[in-house]
Amino acid sequence: MKTFIPARTAVVAGALVISTAAFAAGGHGPEIERQQWPFGGFKGQFDKAQLQRGFQVYKEVCSACHGLKRVSFRNLSEPGGPGFPVEAVKLLAAEWPNQIPEMNDAGELAGKGGELLKRPAKPSDPILGPYANDNAARAAQNGALPPDLSIIAKARNVERDPHWAVHPFLMLGDIFRGYQEGGADYLYALLTGYADAPADVKVNEGMYYNTVFPGHQLAMPAPLAEGSVAYQDGSPPTVQNYARDVTAFLSWTADPSLDQRKRIGWQVMLYLLITTLLLYLGKKRIWSKLH
Amino acid sequence: MSGHVSTYEPKSRWGKWWDERLPIARLMHGSFVDFPTPRNLNYLWTFGGILAFCLIAQIVTGIVLAMHYQPSDVAAFNSIEHIRRDVNFGWLMRNLHAVGASMFFIAVYVHIFRGLYYGSYKAPREVLWILGVIILLLMMATAFLGYTLPWGQMSFWGVTVITNLFSALDTIWAGLGTGIVEWLWGGYSVSGVTLNRFFSLHYLLPFVLTGVVILHIWALHTAGQNNPTGLDIKQPSDSVPMHPYATSKDIVGMFMFLIMFAWFAFFLPDYLGHADNYTEANPLVTPPHIVPEWYFLPFYAILRAFTGSFLGVPLGSFAKLFGVLAMFGSILVLAFVPWLDTSRVRSSKYRPIFKWFFWAFAFTCVALGYLGSKPADGVYVMWAQIFTLLYFLFFLVAMPVIGIIETPKKLPKSITEAVLGGGDAIIQAKH
Numbered sequence: 001m002k003t004f005i006p007a008r009t010a011v012v013a014g015a016l017v018i019s020t021a022a023f024a025a026g027g028h029g030p031e032i033e034r035q036q037w038p039f040g041g042f043k044g045q046f047d048k049a050q051l052q053r054g055f056q057v058y059k060e061v062c063s064a065c066h067g068l069k070r071v072s073f074r075n076l077s078e079p080g081g082p083g084f085p086v087e088a089v090k091l092l093a094a095e096w097p098n099q100i101p102e103m104n105d106a107g108e109l110a111g112k113g114g115e116l117l118k119r120p121a122k123p124s125d126p127i128l129g130p131y132a133n134d135n136a137a138r139a140a141q142n143g144a145l146p147p148d149l150s151i152i153a154k155a156r157n158v159e160r161d162p163h164w165a166v167h168p169f170l171m172l173g174d175i176f177r178g179y180q181e182g183g184a185d186y187l188y189a190l191l192t193g194y195a196d197a198p199a200d201v202k203v204n205e206g207m208y209y210n211t212v213f214p215g216h217q218l219a220m221p222a223p224l225a226e227g228s229v230a231y232q233d234g235s236p237p238t239v240q241n242y243a244r245d246v247t248a249f250l251s252w253t254a255d256p257s258l259d260q261r262k263r264i265g266w267q268v269m270l271y272l273l274i275t276t277l278l279l280y281l282g283k284k285r286i287w288s289k290l291h
Numbered sequence: 292m293s294g295h296v297s298t299y300e301p302k303s304r305w306g307k308w309w310d311e312r313l314p315i316a317r318l319m320h321g322s323f324v325d326f327p328t329p330r331n332l333n334y335l336w337t338f339g340g341i342l343a344f345c346l347i348a349q350i351v352t353g354i355v356l357a358m359h360y361q362p363s364d365v366a367a368f369n370s371i372e373h374i375r376r377d378v379n380f381g382w383l384m385r386n387l388h389a390v391g392a393s394m395f396f397i398a399v400y401v402h403i404f405r406g407l408y409y410g411s412y413k414a415p416r417e418v419l420w421i422l423g424v425i426i427l428l429l430m431m432a433t434a435f436l437g438y439t440l441p442w443g444q445m446s447f448w449g450v451t452v453i454t455n456l457f458s459a460l461d462t463i464w465a466g467l468g469t470g471i472v473e474w475l476w477g478g479y480s481v482s483g484v485t486l487n488r489f490f491s492l493h494y495l496l497p498f499v500l501t502g503v504v505i506l507h508i509w510a511l512h513t514a515g516q517n518n519p520t521g522l523d524i525k526q527p528s529d530s531v532p533m534h535p536y537a538t539s540k541d542i543v544g545m546f547m548f549l550i551m552f553a554w555f556a557f558f559l560p561d562y563l564g565h566a567d568n569y570t571e572a573n574p575l576v577t578p579p580h581i582v583p584e585w586y587f588l589p590f591y592a593i594l595r596a597f598t599g600s601f602l603g604v605p606l607g608s609f610a611k612l613f614g615v616l617a618m619f620g621s622i623l624v625l626a627f628v629p630w631l632d633t634s635r636v637r638s639s640k641y642r643p644i645f646k647w648f649f650w651a652f653a654f655t656c657v658a659l660g661y662l663g664s665k666p667a668d669g670v671y672v673m674w675a676q677i678f679t680l681l682y683f684l685f686f687l688v689a690m691p692v693i694g695i696i697e698t699p700k701k702l703p704k705s706i707t708e709a710v711l712g713g714g715d716a717i718i719q720a721k722h
Contacts, residue, residue: 042558070372151372157566159580164661178558183566214579254569257375257382264383265557272553276546283539290330290531 032158032189032212034181035244039251042178045259046252051082053231054249057242060229062149065141065220067098067129070150071253074123080259081252086123093121098128142206144219153247153254157182184251186212191243194222295512297321322512327530328537329518331710335405336516336537337544338398344545345395346504350497352388353437360440362490364483367442368571386560392434393563394552396586399430407628408649410637411517417629419510422503424626429500431587431622436493438584442486443568448581450489451481456594459612480574520709521637522702529706580666588663589656593682594618595667596675617679624686631686633694641700645693652685 038047055076058068073093077086084092099118103109111117116132129148131137137145162170173179189212197209197216207217224242235241252258299320301307310317359378361370374381403423406412412420435453439446454475460468477484515524524530531537555562563585567578583591597614600606606613624631639646655678662675703709 042554070376075376151569154561155566155569167661175554175559175562178554180559180562261382261386261557261560265553268553268557269550272546272550276543276550279539279543279546283543286535286539290536 032185034179034185035188037181037184037248037251039248039258040179040181040184042262042265045262046080047248048081048083049233050245050248051252052084053233053235053241054245054247054252055082055084056231057224057229057246058149058249061223061242062246063098063127063129065129065131065137065146066149067131068127068150068253069129069148071127071256072124073121073127075253075256077123078256081256082249089123093123093125096121096127098130100125100128101132142219144206146220149250149253151254153183153187153251155183155254156186158186181251183254184247187247187250188243190218191224191247192240295321295326298325322508323538324532324534326512326533327524328516328533329524329529329706330531330536331518331520331706332516332537332540333519334540334544334547335401335409336518337541337548338402338405339511340541341398341545341548342395342402343504345391345398346497346501349388349391349395350501352384352391353494353497355384356388357494360490362440362487364442364486364572367440367486371441383556386556389564390552390556390560392437393555393584393586394548395430396434397551398548399427400586403427403625404653406517407652408639409517409519410521410632410634410639412629413521413632413634413637414629415514416510416517419507419514420629421626422507422510424622426500426503426507427625428622429496429503433493433496433500434584434586436489436496439486439489440493441568442572444570444572444576444578445565445568445581447481447572447574448578449583450485452581453583454481454485456611456615456618459615462609462612517637518706519638519640520703520706521641522706522709525705526707582664585660585664588661589659590618590621590663592659592663592675593621593679595663596672596679598667598672602673602676602680617683621679621682624683628686628690631690633691634697634699635694636699636702641702642693642697643700644697645689648685648689648693651681652689655681655685 038044038050058066073089073096076082076084076092077089098121100121101109101116102119104117109117121128129137129146131140131146134145160170190210193210193212195209195211197203201209201216203209204217207219208221209216210218224239224246226239227237229237229242231237231241235245255261297317297320299310299314299317301310301316306316309315356374359370359374359381361367371385374385376382378384406420406423435449439450454472457471457475458468460471462468473479475485476482477488522529565582565584582588594614594617597606597610597617599610601610601613634642634645636642639649658678659675659682662671662678665671667675
């Protein structure tokens, strides 16, 4: 049966991928390791507890500089995400320090002193960062712009430069495994990639050395430190765990329909496989009159 | 086949009423039900139907997306995120449309290579083939315009690089190229004005494409389908009615294709795209590595192969112009294939020398695709130049010369003999 050939090819391709890992390590820059993500591959789904921990890291660490403007508070209680209770999200929104700029009932944008009018957030509002605009962010951050993190996990990837002869097999391996977590692998490597600069590298003022960042000099200081976030569920408070959890959370903000997409995907695949088989049998029967 | 008369018999009074006024059911019956198709078509011949499906799927998903998309430089990127997050099943529509474009190209490339292998361009199918080349050009234009619409970094810089190509015409007539570029942009740089007009054209071209596809099918049904032997239909036993024979095979092929389509749309929706397009367009920041979508990579490699010199031949200020001409030429040369190929025999099955050159050409295209994804420096440029040369040598030298020097294998007497072997066993399909 034609439809079963890919499975066997996948095994062959997979074996080649493992045997050629050393090849792939060539090229420039440090090799970014692939992590095991609960949401990775064609089967993966988000781990609710991990997304909740990841949100906690975002809230207590990242949100000091970065916004999530494409995500609304209400998304945090929707299925396929962290799934916080609706009431907790309402409270969270109301207490979010970065309020929503809005004109008042009189149609005024600014108050008596000229300051922008703001109101507390509702669940339908976006999760804003601390800065009103890019200029304000740059002014506060020594010229650097902390990007909005809503789709950062999709906007980053790991560039691989394997030997041309193994390239097609690596590609096939990724296609059969459903691998598209390059963004998450990069973010995790970046967050855990802070190190002391080698002796021959001069780090510019206000910059920090990172092994995976292109150019190795990054305006963001190492954001995570062991024990800086107190997990409620007893997960070890390590930098690796913080990085892993917040990366998972940002993968969800970048692709909130992932769980539903893959679930429907399997239903579609099942339907297509069965229908293809039936159509093939029908075709054989029709053509059997000829040969 | 020319001269095929529809055997349609209206059964109901309603059917008779229409048949005397607008015999569209008769036309459809003659074209898609009792139309004689060669009995030996393999699964490569299912890609015509698959392509019709792709076109319709792109139009349907595209119309739905256009209901939620905003073609303005300030709103476009946000509206795509709005579709992905807030529109009911918007993520599905957007994935089907974006992945659908890639699937469309996979199918069209298989379709073209099949035509090249089995000599489907040879008389009397020259017009059919040329209409196909026009369809390919329209598809490429539509895909290029569509890739602009998300207004991400790669959209913006891709448009900037490709539209700038026309400025190469300045070397022929000062100001001509620049004038064309500014006319395309609607200004002095790529801007919201450009996005607006590209959206308009992206919505228009698929319908132009549909018109040319109808001509393509008309020409196909006039000349009749080619088949793996390349022989003409000579006797009734060589063909079977399109329905249920070809249709039952077409639908199996289409569903096998849909399995791959669904795999990408549901499990790898971003695999074929570029991460940089999830960053909003920024005219002040150039991405480190500007690459087009995968289906343009071979042509991009040909374009970039013309650096200051080509395989040691200095090109001076004409390098860019040669690159642009070579890129467009690499597609336009396809239109001349019916006359470049001098062989009497259509199918490569019976062409022992040409067959090898066909596969070498297929490898050349894949190699150019790989090189198009690599930076244009060092050893990559040299290989891009070598493969560009091989690409054109295939059409301009191999095709005409092999047709003359090659001794084809003995052809079967008929399609029936090729299928059933031995003498002309006449087995008629039961209608």
